[in-house]
Amino acid sequence: MESVVIGINFGSTNSSIAVLAPNGHFNVIANADGERMIPCVVGFSGDEEVSGTQALQQVVRNPKNTIEGFRDLIGKKFDEIKVPSDVTHPDMVSKDGVPAYKVSLKGQEHIITVPELITKQLKHIHEEAEAYLGSKVTGAVLAVPTYFTENQRDVLAKSAAAAGINVLQIIQEPVAAALAYNFGQNPTKGDAQDKTALVLDMGASSFDVTVLSARGGIYTILETAHDETLGGTAFTEQLVQLVAQEFKKKTKVDVSNNKKALLKIATAAEITKKQLARSAMAPCSVESVAEGLDYHGSINRLRFELASAKLFARCNDLIEHILEKAQMTAGSIDEILLVGGATRMPKFLSKLRDIFPETTMNLDQESDEAITVGCAAQASLIAGFEKEDIEASTKENITVTPHTVKPIGVVGSKDEFVTIIPNHTPLPTKRVFEFGVAEAGQQAVYFALYEGEQDPLPAKKEKAEKADVGSDDEEEDEEDDLPVKPTYHKTTLLAEVVLKDLPAGAKAGELKIEATVQVDVSGKTTITLREKKSGKQVRAESA
Amino acid sequence: MVLDFLLPSPPKSWSADKTSAFHAKITTPTKASIQPVGRHFLAHARRHIHSRTFSEDEK
Ligand SMILES: Nc1ncnc2c1ncn2[C@@H]1O[C@H](COP(=O)(O)OP(=O)(O)OP(=O)(O)O)[C@@H](O)[C@H]1O
Ligand SMILES: [Mg+2]
Numbered sequence: 001m002e003s004v005v006i007g008i009n010f011g012s013t014n015s016s017i018a019v020l021a022p023n024g025h026f027n028v029i030a031n032a033d034g035e036r037m038i039p040c041v042v043g044f045s046g047d048e049e050v051s052g053t054q055a056l057q058q059v060v061r062n063p064k065n066t067i068e069g070f071r072d073l074i075g076k077k078f079d080e081i082k083v084p085s086d087v088t089h090p091d092m093v094s095k096d097g098v099p100a101y102k103v104s105l106k107g108q109e110h111i112i113t114v115p116e117l118i119t120k121q122l123k124h125i126h127e128e129a130e131a132y133l134g135s136k137v138t139g140a141v142l143a144v145p146t147y148f149t150e151n152q153r154d155v156l157a158k159s160a161a162a163a164g165i166n167v168l169q170i171i172q173e174p175v176a177a178a179l180a181y182n183f184g185q186n187p188t189k190g191d192a193q194d195k196t197a198l199v200l201d202m203g204a205s206s207f208d209v210t211v212l213s214a215r216g217g218i219y220t221i222l223e224t225a226h227d228e229t230l231g232g233t234a235f236t237e238q239l240v241q242l243v244a245q246e247f248k249k250k251t252k253v254d255v256s257n258n259k260k261a262l263l264k265i266a267t268a269a270e271i272t273k274k275q276l277a278r279s280a281m282a283p284c285s286v287e288s289v290a291e292g293l294d295y296h297g298s299i300n301r302l303r304f305e306l307a308s309a310k311l312f313a314r315c316n317d318l319i320e321h322i323l324e325k326a327q328m329t330a331g332s333i334d335e336i337l338l339v340g341g342a343t344r345m346p347k348f349l350s351k352l353r354d355i356f357p358e359t360t361m362n363l364d365q366e367s368d369e370a371i372t373v374g375c376a377a378q379a380s381l382i383a384g385f386e387k388e389d390i391e392a393s394t395k396e397n398i399t400v401t402p403h404t405v406k407p408i409g410v411v412g413s414k415d416e417f418v419t420i421i422p423n424h425t426p427l428p429t430k431r432v433f434e435f436g437v438a439e440a441g442q443q444a445v446y447f448a449l450y451e452g453e454q455d456p457l458p459a460k461k462e463k464a465e466k467a468d469v470g471s472d473d474e475e476e477d478e479e480d481d482l483p484v485k486p487t488y489h490k491t492t493l494l495a496e497v498v499l500k501d502l503p504a505g506a507k508a509g510e511l512k513i514e515a516t517v518q519v520d521v522s523g524k525t526t527i528t529l530r531e532k533k534s535g536k537q538v539r540a541e542s543a
Numbered sequence: 544m545v546l547d548f549l550l551p552s553p554p555k556s557w558s559a560d561k562t563s564a565f566h567a568k569i570t571t572p573t574k575a576s577i578q579p580v581g582r583h584f585l586a587h588a589r590r591h592i593h594s595r596t597f598s599e600d601e602k
Contacts, residue, residue, distance in 0.1 A: 175578045185581055190544050217583025220575055378580050393588040394579040401587075402572030412548040420544075426577045426587070433544035445550035446557065451569055497563045498553045513550055523569045540563030 005139040005168065005383040006129055007176070007375025008122070010156075012071040013204035013232075014341070015040055015052075015121065016369060017129045018376035026180070026373040028366075031128040037341075037368065038128065042067045042112075042120050044105045051124035060264050063088045065103045070121075072205065073099050073114045074159075075152035088259045115159045123163035139168040141379040143176040143371050145208055146224045168382055169390055174199035174210035175219055176374030177339040181362050184214025189432050192216045194422045196332060198319070201339035202348070203368075204232040208340075209318055211326045211333075215425040220403065222424060223326035227318050230311060232273075232342035238307040239269035239299060243284055247295045261290040276301045277344045305347045312351050319355060329457060331485045336361045341368035401426040402521050407452045407488055417452045417488040420517055430518040434532075437502070437511040444500040445513055447529055450490040457484055499529040499538045 007018045007026070014037040021027045028036045033053045043055030044065040050058070059066045067090055073081055078094035085091070091102040093111060100113040112120075129137050142160065144153055153170050160167045177199055179185065184193040192215065199210040207230040211222040243265045244255050255261035268286045275282035276299065286295040305312070323330065336352070336359050343349070344367060352361070365373065382390050392398070408421040420431050437445055502511055516528040530537035577584065 169579070171580055172578060175580055179580055185583070187583065192544075217581060218587060219578040219580065219584075221578065374580075381580075381582065381585070392592070393585070396576075398588050398591050399576045399579055400574055401577050403575045405570040405573055408569060410546070412546075413551075418546060418548075424575075426575075427572055428590075431544070433546055435546050436549045439552075442552055444553055446553040447550055451567070492567050494567050494569060495563065495565045496557075498557060498561065500562070509549075519569065521572075523572055525565070525569065527563070538562050540565070542565040542568070 005379040009372035018372040075155040118159035141375040177370040179374035180370040195334035202342035203340040225322040451492040452488040
């Protein structure tokens with residue numbers, strides 16, 4: 001049997017697995033039910049223990065023995081968590097301080113802790129992967145949210161090991177997504193791909209946003225923010241309210257306090273909501289909502305969007321908030337990476353355009369598969385290494401690195417600052433670039449290196465409050481609204497270097513000078529100028 | 544990166560025997576964590592573990 005490594009996205013609502021395919025692409029693999037998203041649900045039914053889709057299917061019928069949402073409880077103490085107590089949730093107890101669920105199996109009461117559930121779920125998806133691949137899985141990379149603590153990561157690693165998974169590495173979700181989008185991963189000698197992304201991850205339960213810089217292919221998280229009450233479920237809840245109102249209008253039956261009825265509606269509304277991402281109108285049918293009465297209706301997208309207007313506004317608020325926290329403007333974001341199923345909502349995307357009218361948004365990756373794919377990419381990259389070496393490389397002595405605070409660059413003839421090494425660049429670093437030589441017969445060139453600072457941004461114009469829906473005349477003054485790319489000016493002369501005795505008799509622009517700037521961990525700077533044709537060069541090093 | 548401007552001759556005041564002058568250090572770098580993923584991070588880790596330089600890395 002062949003052996004393979006996989007990437008696992010263990011989300012709070014869905015899990016998925018990806019693997020490197022022979023064609024060099026990363027495939028998200030389907031489980032036995034043909035689904036690429038495996039619900040994170042464990043259920044108990046009579047004598048049987050079920051997982052994934054099967055478990056989700058019994059949630060309405062057997063809610064007391066169907067467990068969802070346990071991923072977010074990893075590593076938490078019973079006293080720290082909010083315990084839901086109603087007919088639609090299993091009962092929870094503390095087992096030696098660890099949150100646990102009380103379920104019935106084979107007619108007996110069982111107590112199952114959160115780590116045990118995680119092991120069950122991971123074992124389930126691991127088996128699905130081996131069944132699909134027809135081979136043994138020898139290692140896996142998993143991702144966790146940025147707000148997971150060291151302890152939560154430990155508990156996850158142990159639970160995964162108990163499931164028989166050889167955990168190669170646990171990485172951060174937005175970083176995994178960035179790998180999947182291949183963000184800044186192909187630097188060349190001439191282009192270091194220094195850029196900054198905003199990673200927007202809206203899953204089922206929360207909205208996690210991250211500002212991530214890539215510098216010569218290396219990622220640094222600059223800022224994170226999240227809202228753990230803003231996610232796909234909150235949007236589905238809006239639909240549930242709409243349906244409950246309609247149902248009451250039609251039948252005079254009020255289900256607003258009927259948890260079981262609301263759960264039934266939510267199951268149907270979840271499907272309706274996804275359809276609304278693709279069409280302007282979608283049906284919603286719920287059998288036997290309450291008192292034996294069915295609901296059959298349809299919802300139009302506009303109505304859903306109006307009902308969710310506050311939630312959409314909160315999405316944009318969180319984005320504005322992280323930009324402010326990172327002391328950045330919309331213009332300093334080079335790319336937006338969309339992650340998580342809920343970012344597929346058309347209104348989410350169009351609202352995003354209010355802040356970022358022209359920023360590149362990557363759409364070549366299914367948003368809810370990005371994390372899995374990134375994990376698989378990392379897994380295949382490190383598959384050949386010894387476990388100790390992987391562990392050693394993630395230790396602080398290697399990952400904690402000095403970063404530049406201000407941009408370093410050169411100044412053009414019109415005094416414009418051209419960044420060579422941007423701020424937030426991990427050290428040591430090296431950049432290579434090329435200049436022409438000014439005049440015919442010029443025999444010496446002068447190179448000056450500066451540190452710079454961002455120019456003040458033009459004062460923000462007060463935006464007139466826009467009507468949210470149905471205003472078609474938004475486009476008129478779009479030009480003025482474009483976010484400004486930050487520009488810089490020189491502040492400090494760092495160094496001057498001269499390369500002399502260039503070949504005589506050269507024509508204008510014939511000689512090319514290659515300049516190499518290196519900065520080491522202590523900030524020591526080395527500059528090399530080399531004329532490419534003759535190989536004549538000068539190397540200068542700061543104290 | 545090819546920069547579309549040209550390097551001038553040294554200024555008049557530049558003394559003929561000098562090839563370089565360093566005036567200031569860059570602003571003191573701040574420590575931050577880089578993410579241990581991707582090919583380029585691995586190269587960084589290798590350089591660190593084996594104390595290799597960039598040019599040795601290219602070989
Ligand atoms: N086409 C769609 N339109 C709207 N919402 C969608 C669509 N597809 C998926 N979703 C929503 O995305 C959510 C699931 O996303 P994802 O699989 O990324 O979550 P997760 O990672 O398990 O959750 P979390 O990140 O909160 O832990 C669900 O709420 C689902 O309704
Ligand atoms: Mg998620």
